[in-house]
Every structure is written in structure tokens, then in C-alpha cells.
Amino acid sequence: MGTAVGLRSAGRRWALGSRGICYLGIAAIAWGMVTRVEVGAWTYHYSAEGDYVWEQARNFCQTFFTDLVAIQNKQEIEYLNQILPLHRHYYWIGIRKLGGTWTWVGTRKALTKEAENWAAGEPNNRRSNQDCVEMYIKRPQESGKWNDEPCNKKKKALCYQASCQPFPCSQRGECVETIGSYRCECYPGFHGPECEDVVRCAELKPKGARMNCSHPYGDFSYNSTCVFGCQEGFERQGEGTLRCLPSQQWSAETPTCTAVTCPVLRAPDRGELNCSHLHGNFTFGSTCAFSCQTGFVLMGPETRECTATGTWTGDAPRCEAIACPVLNAPVQGKLNCSHLHRDFAFGSKCAFSCQTGFVLMGLESRECTVTGTWTGDSPRCEAITCPVLNAPNQGKLNCSHLHGDFTFGSTCAFSCQTGFALMGLESRECTATGTWTGDAPRCEAIACPVIRAPVRGEMNCSHLHGNFTFGSTCAFSCQAGFVLTGLESRECTATGTWTGDTPQCKAITCPVLNTPNQGKLNCSHLHADFAFGSTCAFSCQTGFVLMGPETRECTAAGIWTGDAPRCEAVACPVLSAPDWGELNCSHLHGNFTFGSTCAFSCQTGFVLMGPETRECMATGMWTGDTPRCEAITCPVLSAPDWGEMNCSHLHGDFTFSSTCAFSCQTGFVLMGPETRECTDTGTWTGDTPQCKAISCPVLDPPSRGQLSCSHVHGNFTYNSTCTFSCKEGFLRMGAEVLQCEATGNWTRHPPVCAEDGAPFLKQVLAYSSGTALALASIVLAGTLIALLAKRLSNREEKKKLLNPTSDLGSPGIFTNAAYDANL
Template sequence: MGYCKNLPLPGAKLMQFFASLGLIFSVLNIWRGTEGWSYHYSTKTMDWEDARNWCRQNYTDMVAIQNKEEISHLHNFLPKPNKGYYWIGMRKTDGIWTWVGTNKRLSKKAENWASNEPNNGGNNEDCVEMYIKRGKDDGKWNDMSCSSKNTALCYTASCKNDSCISGQGECVETINDHTCSCFEGFYGERCEHVVKCKPEDITTPDHGSVQCSNGSFSYDSNCEYSCEEGYKIKGSRTTKCTSTKEWSSRPPTCELVQCPELMKPLGGTMLCHDPKGNFSYQSTCDFVCDEGYTLRDSSSSTLFCGITGHWNDSQPNCEIVKCKPEDITTPDHGSVQCSNGSFSYDSNCEYNCEEGYKMKGSRTTRCTSTKEWSSRPPTCELVQCPELMEPLGGTMLCHDPKGTFSYQSTCDFVCDEGYTLRDSSSSTLFCGITGHWNDSQPNCEIIKCKPEDITTPDHGSVQCSHPNGGFSYDSKCKFSCEEGYKVKGSSTTRCTSTKEWSSRPPTCELIQCPALENAADGLLNCTSNFSYGSMCIFSCAEGYHLRGASEISCTETAEWSQETPHCEAHPESLVTEVTLGVAATVGSSGLLLALWILKKLRRNANKFDLNSNSETEDQPQVYKNSISSLI
């Protein structure tokens, strides 16, 4: 590919120099562009920053020198500027020279400085100019102040977006052309090919597995190895396909996890179980100390080999046991005697209590293999008898010289009236040295009377109340008789503290009113033999008037409902005639009808009796009802 010069016309002096047509034709022939990048320069001078902006605005960027061939071409191709030289795309940042556009650092190999340069002679000389047709150090670089005025030197890029496979290579501009600089692991004109490693070099270790990132085994592919539980990797856990077509590491192996070897302790035994191998993963070792020795240096008597290759605790050891002498204390109201003064394994101590005190805890203790006494010191507690309760229906009075319900306490029991002592042969209990009362707890039982002694009288009934339960002390029974009968005897009885009823059951006797006799100058007619409910009707002979009620009845109090009436002399009247006429006609078979007729006639007679008063009027309704009941 040819160069794309496309250079602008130089200044007036240069045009005069090319005055002849032949020379102009030659220059035009040089300017004719061909495919590839092209160089351009400004007609005016400017500082480095303006020069770069001008290049980026009109072309691709400021020229970044690629190689010596390019420098030679530019020296032959470019005219000597009227003032200064040409700016190139290099600048110092934080003391480091870098190429613009790429920000790549200037390497030692690529340096093209003039003699004794860079020297920062004018201070702050952070930009670079290139000598062209200077006559000395042509094509070389000189560091200059970025504010100096030079000609801008630009280029138009040849590389396109698709010149190289994206992500696999970088397009590099060359004179008249470009090339693809392939990234590591890629090759080809456009970096279209990728390096591949041998899949057969990836093998699965025993007791392990391998997982690869993709199935192509191409450059930068990763494979990761893992081991089964209880096995650990020996070698690299990962490997990667490199640009040399080789894997970065060989396949590892999986080795059984191994814990440090354990030793049988002095004064004890060790028993191990190794499902996979001696002192390996999942091995367990149990340690037991001989009698009189105790385990130390470990918090567990069983060690387990874990997945990390460490035991769950340190190696146990056994040492002879000694118990703490300060743990043997003399109880209050007691004493202690020990077999020896060393308080070592199997030493014995015996405790005793004073009379009236009993031991709470073990009487003896022994120094055991756990460095502990077999039991804690006992206490001597005052002998205590079971608590007594004041009985229901009684009282309890106790005397406690040492403590409530304790040794030598006495309790007296007395039952209330209506209650009797039971469950004990004595009313006084004594708390003995064994912690037992001399007899059982007395209780008070309520007295009960015989229910069969309560009988229901003929023509009567009985109703009982039991405040303390059936037929017990203070139960009461009340007797009552049917209508027309009265109680003979006590109507109530009560269960007494003697277990007897206060009275015998009564009887029910028929209520009997006093016998009545015929009144002088009158007539008496009764329904029955003067018993409860009997009704008697009185009438007077002719010429007599009845003083009092004409009808009386026998009440439940065994008394007549009214005072007995009597006949008094009376003037002749219709009432007397009628009364006598009716009385003469009344027979025993027509008594009821006669009673009704007499009643009507009496009402009519009262209308004509000038001397009649309230005493002769009908008596209260109760007597009318008595007559109605007879009818």
C-alpha cells in the first residue's frame, strides 16, 4: 500500500522554489493519496496542547512515532518548517513519558532522544519535538516546554473497528498499512484463532473430581480440582490453558487427611477406631484412666480426627487423683472422722450427729477418681416429725421446746361438741428421736344419729335438714300432719352429741272440737262427730231469734270458728213462722237442701227485722265455703 501524503501547500518561499512545472508535477505526484494512513502538518505554529487539539479535530491524532523506518520516511518527506520543528505525540505525566492516544509508557528500546536529551534545560520541558532537516540529530527528539511554538504533525489512521477480532487483538498502524497485534493466546491475520490445550492432560484424581469452565479446552480455560470429604489436594487446585498450549500445572492428587499420631497415656488406656486409616479422617480415640487417675490436658475423653487434619482437642493424659481437704467440713451439731490425712484417692470420712438431730445427706464420703468427694458434707438437722394439722371440728395445742413439730414436741387434741376423737388411741402425741409421733394423727369425726329412728307418722310427714351431712350432729327434722290432724309430741327433733335424737317421733291425731249441745229453744244440726271440718247449723224455735252465727265449723286449732249462738225471745214475725215451718219439714235425708232454703229465708227475714244488726248478718266467707264443700 502507498503512503497517503496529502500534505498542504508549503509557504510562499517553497512555492517559488517549485516554480517550474516539472517540479510542481512531481510534488503533485507525491501528494496523490493511496490507501493507508497519511501524514499532515499545519501551516501555522502553535503550542503542544493546541497542536494536539488541531490534529484531533481535523485528523485522527498527533503522530506517535512507531519505529525508525517511520522516522526516516518523515525526515525525507517533511519540509523544514520556517520556525521551530514538529510536535510529536509524547508528553511527560508524573515524571513518566507516555504516548498520547494509547497512554503507553515509552520503553527504553523505543527511545530516540538527541544527544544529551532529555535535559529539561528550560525547566518544565514536558513535551517533545522532532528535528527535521536540522543538519544535526535529524529525526531525533528533544524535550521542550509545552508552551513553545512548533508545527503540528498529525496522522489519519488506517485501522478500522473490524480490522482485528474484538477482544482478541489490537490494530497497530504501520507505514502505508496496519497489522493486528494478537493478544496472548490468539493468532491469525485478524487474531481469529485461539490456542487450545490437550484435553487428555486433564485427568480426574482418585477420590476427587474436576470441573472445567468450558468444554473447548482453549486458551485461558480453567479447570478446578476438588477432593472428596476427608481427602486433601496435593498439588495445585486449579490449572489454566496457557498461550504455549500447555496447562499451567499438572493434575493434583487427593490424599487422605491425616491427624498427628497419639500416644497411650501413662496410667490409662487408649482405644482407637480407624475406618479409613490409622489416625486419619474420622478416626476416633477414646481415653480411659485407670482407677485412681484422672484425665487432664484435654476437655474430652474422646478425640475425633476432623476434616482439617486436626484432633478436636489436645492429647489427654492421666494423673493420680487428690481431693480438696477444705471440702470436708464439720456440720453443726455433728462431727467428722477421716481414715487418713492425705485426702488422696480412696480416703474415707464418716460423719455423726448429736442426739435429737438426724443426718441429711450421706454419712460417709470417699475421694473418687474424679478428684471429687463421693458426696457433699451432710448437715445435722433437728429431728422433725411430720406436720400435724388441727382437726376439722377440733383444736390442737402443741408445746415445741426445740422447734415446731420437732424432737420432744407434744401436741394435745380436743374435739368440739358434736365431734368425737378417732384414728388415734391417744389424745396427746409425742415426737420421738426417730422422727415419728408415738401414735397416728387424731381426727375429729362428726357424730351421727340413727336415720332409722326418724319415722313418718300416720297422716303426717317429716322434713329434715343436714348442715353437716346426712343425719349427723345438729341435723334437724320437723314433723307435720295432714289437714285435720294435729301433732302429738314434739314437732321437731335434733341429732345431739350423744348420738341420740332429742325427742321421739310424734303421732298425728284427728283434730276434735268440743262437743256441742242443742241450744234451749233451738235446734242443732251437724255434718260429723265434731271433728276438723265439721259444720253445725243452728236454728231457733218460733218466737225466738238467733243471737250469733247460724253456721260454725271445727278449725285446725280444735276450736269452733265462732262462739256458740243462742236463741232469744223475739216478737212474732214472718221470720219465726217460716223458720219453724222449715224446721218441721226438715228431715235427715233432706238436710242439705234444707240448709240452702234456710239461708235464703233468713236473708228475706232480715229485711223485715227492725231490730236486726251486724251480728245477724252472714259470717265471713270461710263458712260459706264450708257449706259449699258439703254441698
């Protein structure tokens, strides 16, 4: 297994830290293939027989001992360099580069600058895999130094065995190697040889606070934790959590609970405060009562209590003066108040007075008492009176009384009856002195302008209140041969104007004549437009003919001679749509008459030959010639090379809707659309198709042979022929000539070139059927091999004659079964 050397270690820690060394005697012990040198506690070991890569060396140490050695002490280096044998590949130790950092693998701790023991110029890390460390033992130069090496090199494994075992010291301390044994360095909070004892703190007994503790190592011992809380209405003074420290002291003083305080309350203005305190002045549970002085009332809660949240129940109350009903100024009066505490409350005084034109009836002042009532009764203001007024003759009187009939502020408006005008003030007002403004007014009849009789007429008037004044009436009439236009009588109105307009005597009129549609009217008037004696002549516009009398005359009876004429449009022959086309007409004056316009169009795939529109003229003839619709043509198509074309024509050769179908000869495949159709744009659907020769798989020359091909339609396509031949000293096995068929397959399987000898026999056997293999197995001499080769060649030729397609399965595939059957 290995060889061990040992030395005692004073103060070496389990898998940690630096260590001091003390040397004692060494005893040699025979132990199988291992020579073990042993001392008191710490021992070193190395592999005696095998060399290992770094990972194997570490596995060896971890399997039989503790780990690869961790060396951080020059005395150990000197000792190991003295006691270990020379090995030409040296020894692996427990340092490796992890994540770019040199690390002690046993502790996963980085190598410190102070602990480095590199040889001169090391580590040079010439290659990226120099991540493991060897130690020079008995090297002529720099013995005991370190060197980085690739981890896949093989060296001796240098191991150590510790006396501390896993989980020592009750898992409450660190195991420290000693001479011949170990000792425990206890973690804080523990003591005893094996760290089995726990530090204890004084038992906690809080006053007025709740406590909840957890004791991982025993009641009130190291790491015991106690959490403190207070009852509702109390708050904690001190830390909420205490922990027992390694010093046997608690992390803080034991907390206490004190009652929550509320803000200090004060008595309201004009009031008093009376409080009772349960846990202290103005603290949780304190209750305060409120009251007010005489003449004041409490607004808000009578009592308030300090709650657990440190706030008082309710809102702060206040003392308000007792209120009296709000006073209002008397109608047409004034109110002037002085308020001692607040508006209209205890102590308020109010004085009363009246506006101009009014007199006060009652007390001049009132006061609000402690009972919330006012002294005395409410006073009032009464208006001063004026003399009663009367309406004028032919007039009216309309008065408004604000404060009583004909009193201060009363206003009287004067007006006259219809047809009369007021002379004087329109209104009078009662003043604060008891008199009316202005003098009394009167009413006089309204006058209208003087009027005269109309020309060729007479007038007769009657007057009620005076010539041409309100109520006067005048009647009008005309001489023979004229008719009165306007009112037969007019009256003088109350506005000083006559009813209606001034009448006139005018000649008798006929109905106004209108110009016929699409015609003209020319009139001459003797007395007035369209009146007795007027004459009108009629005519029509171009394209129309007059139907009725050419002239009409207004008679004394006020009617026209004859009937009203009209203008009718000239008619053209009826038009019809062309074949494969459509007709769309607009008629201004009637179907197919002067001004009618007809538009011609063709169905999809046809083109119009002739004018697009025709118009009916004033002569009754249509413009232009009759149009027609012809099918749109496409370019003439031809059959593709090595193909055929079959076309059907609906409207003419290679015109709209013509359809052509394409196909290819045997051995060719159509590339493109199978059919093409002539569209309404004059183009064919799709692209021009082509016939492309069918391709067969590309052939390669056989090994040790040649290939010669002729291609009719393209490399390795339909009807291509390929001839195979072999170099001198080789025989062709298979068909000499292969041809590409219309199916895309070759007529035969490609041949091979085989040697004329024993190796050739193996190829023949591998290529031949099972029967041929059985026959070949008995051939022992070279002469028989040659005969067999000749026979196989003859059999291949026979197969070619019997089965030209070489296929009993899929085309172009050679099978042994078919070959044997043909034989």
C-alpha cells in the first residue's frame, strides 16, 4: 500500500492552520509492503509502490489516511526532506489552483503570501494546465521547495494522518493536535475537557412584563433568548429581546412596562376640569370630566378617557354661551347688535331703528338673558301716508303700494284710453314728507296726417273727435275702366297712423305668363306688365320644336287668348348595345331625344372598336358610327422542345379565354404550369413551361477502373450511356454498359474492379449469393480461383441476357436472389 514516516506535532489543528513540530524517537515497524515510521500523534505517509496523477494521489490519501499533506512550516519541510527517500518524479502535496487562486484543498483556504515556498522562478505556469504542486525531496538544488506541474503527471502521494477524529469536542470546540493526543479549544459559551459544559446566566424575573424564552442548551444558559412584551395600555422600556452571552451576562438590562401616556388636558374657557388617574397623571385609564360656568353650555363629551394607543376618547369639548333666537331687523328697519361672547348669545344687546319714510312702533333695544330669551317684544316700522289720487278724463290710474295704500313708496302711473295721448307726468310717487311728486296730468285725442283721394278716384271721410284725428274714417272708389288696388277705406288709429297703405286705381291685369321649358318669351305691355292690352310671342331653343300658338293677348276680362304652348325635344333613332358589350345612356329631355348621350363598353376580355360615346343632335341624328366589341388577343404560343401543346379557342385563335395544355415526351418532365390561359390583359397566366430530361444518380468510376459516358440531353440524364473498364490486372464484376432510363434509374448496378487472385476471391464471395459462397469455400488452388472468376463473369453476362433491367425489386437495383435465379 505505501510507506509511512511520522513525527509528533505540538498544536496542530484538525484540517486547519500552522503547526509547530517537536521531534521524538522513531521506531520502524514491519507492516506488509509498507514500512511505517511512527511517533506520538501526527504521521506522514507516502505511496511506496505506485505513482499517481494528482487526483489519484489525493484519492489514495483520503482513502487510507486524512488527505494530501498541507505544509506551512519550514521545520516540517526540513524534516520531510531529511526522512523521505529520493524519488525522481518527486511528491504531490495538497495545493492546487482553483478559480485562478492557489488553494489548500483540505481547508479550501487561499495560500497566503507569507506561507509561499516556491522554487526560484516558480510558479511559471508555462501552460494553462499547470495547476498542481509538487515538492522537491533531496533535490540537488532548492530541495524542499515547490513547483507547479500539470496535474496529469505521475508522482508519489505525500499524505498525513491526524489524531483528531471527526466530530470531536462535543461539536462545541476546535480539536487541536497535541503531543501524542489532542485537546479541545471550546467555542465561546462552552467549557470543560470535551466542551460539554454550558455557561449559565442569571434567571430573569421581569416585573409587569410578559416573557417568552427559548433555551437551546438549557434554562437561562448560553444562547438562551427571551422576548418581552407588555399588556395593552403599557409600553416596554428597554430592549425587546435579551440573549445570554458567553460572559454569563445578558445582552441588556431586564425591560419594564409603564403605562402609555396621553397629552395633558386643560379645562375649556369658561369651564372646569375634574380628573381621576389610575396608573399616573394622564396615563392609560385616566378619566376626566368637564363642566361650564353659569350662562354657558358644554359642547362635546362630558368625559374623556386615556386609551391604550395614547390618545383620548372623543374630541376636546368647549363651553359656549347660551344662545338666544337670532333677531332680524324689522321690515324697512335696521338692527345694530353688540355681542359679548358670540353672536346672539348670553349678554348680546340689539338696538332697532327705521329707514327714511318709516316710524318705529315698539322698544328701541332688547337684551339676551341667561334663560336664552330676549327682553320685551319685537318692534315694527310703519310707512308715512299721502292723499288719495284720481284718474284723469279719458284716462286710467294704476298704483303700486309697497307699504300700504297711498303711503310712502307708493307709485301711481297715469295712462290714457286708446286714441288719446297723456299730457303731463306719466307717474307720481308718495314721498317721506307725505306729499306727491309733480302735478296732475290730462288726456287729449291723437291726430293723423291729412290724406287725399287717389288719381282717377274719389274719397269720402267722417270725423269723431276732430278732423283727421283718432276715430276718423275715409272711403275710396275708382273711375270706370280701373280697379281699386288697396283698402276701400282707411281709419285713423291710436298710434296716429292710418290703417293700410294709400290705395291706387290700376288697369285690370292678366295672369303672368312663363317662358316654356327650353323656349323663349317676348312681351309688349301698354299699361302695365301682363295687363290689359299686353301681347306675348313664343319661340323654342335649338333642338326643340314649338307645339301651340306663337302669340297670346291679355283681354279686358283679364284672361289670355289661346292655350299655353310648349317646346318638345327632337327625337333620334333608338340605340342598342353591341354584342359582348353594354350600353349606358343619360336622357336630358326624354328617351333617345336631343341631348341624350349613350356610352358604350365591352365585357371583360373584349375591347371596344369605334366611338365610346354617341350624342343625339338637333338634326335628329346620332354622332359617330355604331361601335363593336372584339376579343383581346394574346401572343401566339408554341410547344416546348421535347413536348406537345393542345389549345382550345373560345373567341378566336389565341384570344381571351383561349386555354393551352402542355405535356412532355417519354423521358422528360414538365417544368412549369401544365396549362396557360389568355387573360383579359392580353397576357398568358404562368411562365413558359419547359421539358427537362429526367436525371439519374451521378456515377463515379470504379476503384482501379475508368468510366466513359455520352450524354444526349445533359450529364447523367435520360438516354445517357456509360461504359466501365478496369485497369490491367483487374477484372470487371458486373455490366459493362449502363443506360439512364425514363424512370430515373440506371439499367444495371454499377460494376466493380477486382484483383485476379485470392483477395479477389473474397470480393467475389462478398458480392455473390450464398450458393456461390458455398461453392467458393471448397476451392483451394489458384487455378480453380481463376476458373471461378471466369465462370462468374460468364454468369453475369447470362444474367444480363435474361434480365436486362437487373431488377426483380425496385428499378436499377441489383439483387443476389435475382442473379441466382437467372443462372
